Structure formats: structure tokens, C-alpha cells
Amino acid sequence: MIKTRQKTCVLTIDVEEWFQVENLRAASPKKLWETKNSSVFGNTLKILSILKKHRVPATFFVLGWVAERNPELLKEIASRGHEIACHGFGHDLTYDLDEEKLMADIRRAKQALTSAADGEVVGYRAPNFSVDDRLLAILKQLGFRYDSSYNPFSLNKRYGSIRGKQVQLSSGCYRTENGIYELPISTLPVFGKPFPIGGGAYFRIFPLWVFEQLVRKKLNLDGYFNLYLHPWELEPEQPRMTSIKLNYRFRHYYGLKHTAAKLDKFLRFLEKQECRFLTMNQYLDQVLTGETVELGSLKYRTPDPIL
Numbered sequence: 001m002i003k004t005r006q007k008t009c010v011l012t013i014d015v016e017e018w019f020q021v022e023n024l025r026a027a028s029p030k031k032l033w034e035t036k037n038s039s040v041f042g043n044t045l046k047i048l049s050i051l052k053k054h055r056v057p058a059t060f061f062v063l064g065w066v067a068e069r070n071p072e073l074l075k076e077i078a079s080r081g082h083e084i085a086c087h088g089f090g091h092d093l094t095y096d097l098d099e100e101k102l103m104a105d106i107r108r109a110k111q112a113l114t115s116a117a118d119g120e121v122v123g124y125r126a127p128n129f130s131v132d133d134r135l136l137a138i139l140k141q142l143g144f145r146y147d148s149s150y151n152p153f154s155l156n157k158r159y160g161s162i163r164g165k166q167v168q169l170s171s172g173c174y175r176t177e178n179g180i181y182e183l184p185i186s187t188l189p190v191f192g193k194p195f196p197i198g199g200g201a202y203f204r205i206f207p208l209w210v211f212e213q214l215v216r217k218k219l220n221l222d223g224y225f226n227l228y229l230h231p232w233e234l235e236p237e238q239p240r241m242t243s244i245k246l247n248y249r250f251r252h253y254y255g256l257k258h259t260a261a262k263l264d265k266f267l268r269f270l271e272k273q274e275c276r277f278l279t280m281n282q283y284l285d286q287v288l289t290g291e292t293v294e295l296g297s298l299k300y301r302t303p304d305p306i307l
Helices: 030-035 040-054 064-069 071-079 099-117 133-141 201-205 208-222 246-253 256-272 280-289
Strands: 008-015 059-062 083-086 166-170 173-176 187-190 193-196 224-229 276-278
Touching (some): 008 040, 040 256, 059 071, 064 071, 064 099, 083 099, 083 280, 099 133, 166 280, 201 256, 208 256, 224 256
Parallel strands (some): 008 059, 008 224, 008 276, 059 083
Antiparallel strands (some): 166 173, 187 193
């Protein structure tokens, strides 16, 4: 394993509406999406405000469906110096689509993102981390540079896997056999198995002090941590879908009223760990060059490297 010279944190936001989450699909099928009240714009602004307070850059994996209906939101994200990446178009599990439909889904999403943000899109994250080797081959054809869909936690059956050969370049980066770089979701080994600490429901369910201890251990072990969240996780007022399974309701709704304050406190914790904050693409640049990435005009706090 290649040791990094400093602790690096990458914050990622999966930008989708509350009613597009897979756990709610039984009560909120696609045919009803246009009838739902949109809240993604305001919720994303909440996240942007917290990031601005801490002068932290992030990578926003935006759904193409959202981008087509909210181009001004993407302009706002990009204007603040954050990276815009792709989350697909219709939030389908990638292995539920045949190759032609999957390619069309990703191509349409990428076009919507580049048009709205007026910039290059080089990163992708599959809905529900539904990655496989076929997806990586399609991403290569469509001109993507990296993917961040692999979650090693094996107990969630929606999460995909990569079977092709990979070369580890750093604690948080692999080169796949077709040339796409994979930046996995952070996990921590517990009894020899990967335990999820990357964010989302795990960030909301764990008490903050427990989550911080897990992340501290991860940073001390690897010098790298990758957090993911969704804008809807900062909206405690969202409608309750009572007809879905009880475990889905728990995973979706638990802790929503505390997420914003929790994120604020967690970023303060990361600052105390003397983390360097990068976007995904910046982190990949750092891995490939072996040098500290210059952040150019980004107006964010970037602590000096720990030698």
C-alpha cells in the first residue's frame, strides 16, 4: 500500500430528489415523480452553505433527471468551485438495464450535466453503488475518467462488484483493467470484513462520537476518507411514505432532523484531524502525479501537508 504524506478527505454529494430513492420505489414509482414536490434545490443550497462555512470543496454526483429540471442549481454548484459528476439519469440500478438502455441513460445524463454546468464531466457514481465490469466498459466508451461506485460492504445486495483485474495505486484508488480509475466508498475492516463508514444512513444512524472514532481510525490507517451524503438527508419535513417496509422507513427517515448540524460538527472534526480536502478529480490527480495538487482559484481551506 502506498502511504500518503497527508490525511486526505473527499466529500461527495449524490444529488437526487427525496422521492427517487430506491427504498421508496414501491410507493414512489417513476410515473409519479412529476407529481411530487421538488425540494432538491433548497436542500442542496443547505449543503453548499455548510461547505462554504468550512471552505471545503466537494464532488456533486448529480442525477440527469435533476439537471434537466434544475440547470441553475448546477450553475450554482459549479460557480462555487465544486466538481460536478454524473449519477446516471433515471436512478435505475445499472444491472436492471440492458447495455443499450444503460448507455443511453448515462449519455443523456452526461449531456444534461455538461450543458447545464458548461464544463467537462469525468466522474460517475452508479445509483445504489450498482457497479459491475460492464458498467466500467461503458463508462470508458463514453469518455469518463473515474468511477466511484464500488462499496465493499457485502450485506447490501444492491451493491455491485468488480471482477476484473485491478491495480491499487493508493489507499483510495485503483486502476481497473479497462483503464477506468475506481475510487471506492470508504469502509473499515472489522473482524476481517469491510464495515461501512462512508456516510449516508450510516452517518445518520451512528452517534456522531462513534462515527468520528471510526473515521479517525480510518484516517490513521489509510490517510484517506471518502464521505457521501444526499441533499434529502437534510430535509426532516419531507413526506413520510408509510406503506414501504419498516426497515426501509428506518433507513430513510432516521436522524433527518440532525443531519445538517451533524455535518457541520463533523467537518469541524475533520479540520482538527488536519485533513486536506479535495474533490474526487483532484484526489485522482494527486494519486497519479504523486504530488500535492495545486487548488488554483478555489477559495477553500487547505491545510499544509503533514510530513
